[in-house]
Amino acid sequence: MGFSHDDNNNLPLTKFESMLKTNHVLFFDSEEFENIIHHYLNQGKIALAKKAIKLGLDQHPTSINLKLFRVEILVFEDKLTEADNLLNELHSLDPMNEELYIQKANIYSKKDDHAQAIKVLKKALQLTDDVVDLYSLIGMEYLFLDKFEEAKAYFMKCLESDFEDYSALYNIIYCFEFLDQNEEAISYLNMFIDKNPYCEVAWHQLGKQYFILKEYTKALTSFDFAVISDDTFVGAYLERGKTLEKLKRYEEAIENYLITLKLDDPTSYALLRIGHCYEKTDNYDLALQYYDRTVHEDPLLDKGWIAITKFHNARGNYQRALYYINKAINIDSENVVYWKLYSQINHRLNFFEEAERGYEKTLDLGNYELNTWLSRGDLLIKLGEVKTAIHNFEQAIEFYPENAEIEYRLAGLFFFINETDKGTFYLKNGLSHNQEYAFILEELFPKVSNKIMVKNLLKTNL
Template structure:
């Protein structure tokens, strides 16, 4: 079910027609290839409930199609209905025991259940029966990736791409596996080879651009995306990636132009508008930034990044009261972002809403316990309130989570000194100096009054290289 369809628009038309017929309770008639396209569309977008409905409609029309029965089994597996999936594929195996898709489907069920060695064995069996099928190697890659064996996963994704260089999902998974195993730099040649073999392949240049982009080779990425666009000016994803490449190099004006080319004329996407808003924000052109963020929200009310963006713009203009509304909305839409909670906490504190600020910092540390800024900023509030013991407890908690973070040790030292707990303070200072001597300057940046403490200066001198 991992076919690549040349014309996405054609597939979308078929999907829309299918959905209209279902909605109007009309009889549903499509040829077998159309049903395959519909099912594939839904599974690619992880819409398994709809995929199953499409399977049922298709099987009602073509009850003897083993392909559809296999599709149904795979969809059931993806939905987590393993016993129904296994039952379905065993029925197919009775009818057609040598069909490689029987082994593929058993492999998919095993992968979904986390039985990775069994999955690999099934896929290998399928590959022996059908050595030229890219989807089998792709599934092998997925099984190894789920098993956290990224080197093996990369090997099979490559095999899949040699057979079908246009499988965009395989490219993304391969890039991910190479990145995680820190081997992307060494594998750039693999992506370059496709452009050498077919210099007019838009996909080959696009994939090469992504590989360069991920390794931080922005000039090379830029050139690759430009080649892709030269071959096909309406390759919108290439425009989008070229824009992101400009953003990474802080070329915001160029990025804005490219983001405007990253969608069909007259049909901007919320994502593109949000990105344009962010570029204007980086250029400190607040009105344009806010305008584009607002347009993104008008298209998609659930776009948390755009709500957050407007908050950032208002915050930069010191309009904290208004900013809070937008930061809150961003956290409601996506409460797993420490950045959103930190921004909300800082804006609340600017308005003197100490309790709300503390609540937001608390939430930030729950979402991202290893975000040191959340702990440091929260502790400053307690310190400024004269609650030295509270600030000390907070830093002690943070250090348990991140014992190697020197800044936390220095800050704890300052709070202990403020509380008059000198012996503990000097102990923590020693730890901090051993971890990162140069960061001792932070101590005096935050607390200039400490510069006059002779005992402190003497201790620091002892650790000076």
């Protein structure tokens, strides 16, 4: 039996810790040592657990349970060969001890031999009546092998043996979702709820499945029952808020998000959603207040900075939008979305050099969307950076071969610097791929489009 410092029955623990301070060795029976070790392992106090194991084995050198704790520590420390050797010794002494098989499976699992771990755990099943933990361990090993059907079956066995094993329920739903079996998940959850009608976790998961399938009214009903089952269930209020947003019932969504702020510490997610709902109902002052609270609560949440930047951007407050996106970039300079917004806002403010720098940074960070290449290249043309613009579009065409929008731009640039062979090549390519984009030449390169050679090529090929 375990204990803590709050227990009335914690004398062995107090005595043990007193012994460590005084270096005066006291006697404990093996079961007391087991409880002490178990307590320290649960607390994550590995060094103290190791001391208890050593002292325990000094006093009880034949205790198999204490030696099994030693195996557990060796496995934790990745001393797998030493752990395996000790297990083999113990097996010869007590071959019917299921804990030996569990630790053996743990070693196989650590070595990524999950199939062998499953075989060993199935042997352990034959040696015990306490099967729930073993079912769970087998289910996890199947998850490691990406065998979701088998994993699901074992987690279901866990739940059949203990209907309050919510970790098993979550794992079952995870398997259903990975297999895209949302309808099957709904059937399973409804069956489970028939037997356990006040299980808030099951109602919550049912609502999430309906939400995935965009059956928002059914999802809302499920979340309602989750809240009825537990009116302090923060996750259910959050999901209910999300669902009400989908149903465009923004005022009710706000009420649910506000409840979560009362039940628990404010989360940046809830604050952000409240801001979004207020924006949807044209309550811009409150929307801005909650967006401000979002970035204050969690400066690393990119969605918060994006929301407040887009809020100002949508209302033409470009300087204010730029102020916030600069703050965001100062916090996380590797965020692609920040740099895209930075470029767009600078572009609208006619800060072309800054906008071009932003697009270049976006590309450097691996965002190779066509629009990024085109926007950057067009700015380089505007800035008179012809060679850099050519290099930009030559890189772009490697990602988007036979793209007329790129080819017309390269044609215009090469004609502009009088490299007529290359200009002709790209112009013919552009015309063969999409004649409708031929206006790009006139729009971006009016002088080039007036050249007789270019006019003739256009006449011949249009």
